[in-house]
Amino acid sequence: MTDPANKQPYVLVPEMTLLETLPAHHKKRFEMALFMMHNSLAESLSWEQIAQESAISPYHFHRQFSQLFGETPGQYLGRVRLQYAVSLLSSETPLKITDIAHECGYSSSQAMAKVLKRELGMTAKSLHQFVVSGTSADMAQLLDKLSHPGSNQSIEKQLAQEMPTELVWYPARGMKVKDIPNFDWDDVFETLGEKSTRLMSTAPISELERKWKDISFTVGDWQVDSEHYDYFIPEGYYLCCEVYLVSDIAYLAAIEGLFKQAEILGYQVNESAHLIEMVHHVDMSPIGGATFAFQIPIII
Template identity: 45%
Template sequence: MSADKDPAFNLVPEIALLAPLPEHMRKRFEQALLLMHEQLEEGFSWQQIAKKSAISSFHFHRQFSKLFNETPGRYLSRIRLQYAVYYLLYHETLSITDIAQLCGFASSQALAKALKRELGTTAKAIRLMAQQATPQQTKVLMDKLAHPGDSGSLEKQLAEALPCTLEYCEARYIKAVPSDTSDWDQILDHYGEQSVGLLGITKTTELEKSWSAIETQIAKSVEPGEPHDAVIKSGHYFCCRAYLLSDVAYSQVLQTLFEKAQQAGYNIDPEGHFIEWIEGVDLEQYGGITMQFQIPVIA
């Protein structure tokens, strides 16, 4: 897949919901969302966020609830839990108290109560999932933190329109990139803009294993003749491109892509590799990433 195609499909509910608003109103809501996401550690209430965004609490609550299909307080609580679950899954060196503080909870006890109330689980159980759960089992947890829509999650509703295509790719020569993790957020933190062009390469036979057993190689493509560590064979791939901002959207894209491949009658190549590719990094507005996903299929 080439990097000069049309803009990637948007799978960020906030962008989709704010798009129809007048510019002045959209900018105020964007400011509020930025405070909610980027300053969680401050523990701001939604009323404080409304004030900092130059919107009265009354109008902010009314407009936000109508636009987002949930109250600003509920949205803020859900976002805090999204971040907490991410840290629990992928940052084992952080203590529960550290995670609670990073996500704006008053204490580790407050985080524990929120996890039990909203997800029916514990911090310890989520940490075990990082080792024992499969990607599909993790998605079940992520779905509980998705943006509510008219029927099901908004991420799922958006993904129903995800454009997927069958493409033929020539053999690719790859060179491994030093990385202690295959978690894209940590890779982005480490490499920044240099993350663009990095590949995540996973054998299709690994995809049903637990996270701890899945081996994903982080690499970059090189030209034929240049030093390389492996070659990805040529073949047909079922592909999509999406702009993402959360683990919820990431897991939804993967499920939708595999479901659409099955609906189209394609069989996954058991000898192939599932490819993820960072195409772009948004360092200015929303902080999301554009990714390509490729499933090897027998066409």
């Protein structure tokens, strides 16, 4: 694959794609509004307050936002709150329910419970159990309810369909395995920051339909000297993509999109090999995005 330092990743972020259609001065104000929506949840600001703080009249903000995003600012803000709540409730060691509610901008745990029941048909406890015991397909179905609405399917899935891919032959590779219990990229980013780019993750393709906790992830440092390798990846052809994303929704959409593109292109996926994930860049700003490289083995 092309050197990631000289290649721009494909952006799988609906907000960034939609804002590209705006004039520069409008785009800057909308970017400020979106930043506040995502990073001031605990302050429980209304969309009207956010519009005023972004130097946009609430009337024009509501009209332009609805036309551009296909949902009102209030609907978008509510969806962002729920996304964050689901993320916190999905943690291996979640916070107290009341703390999560306040962190996401809900007035109380009861208010958050009503939204969870109405939008997802779940309680906080059942949601946590669902994430722990569910399969990746179950999780994708859940997150699809939180995705950016499009005409026929979510915008994340639409973008994934247009994601560029490349068939690349790789020589044998290796890494030194690291013990990371309950492996999760978000936890890795929080712990290691930019050092996360040293890691490679592999998962047997034959296990991807299992419950998330039963998938045999192997994680290791691929930047150590080869003499320290204790895990090896065989040579072969891989269908690859490199994407910038900021959400679990886009993460799953990218992987699903890569497998669908392999099918469309007529490639046979090697079911006895592994899905490979690497991180080329981690954005440690409040935006919190990351550039992922996904690779699936192809039989030629």
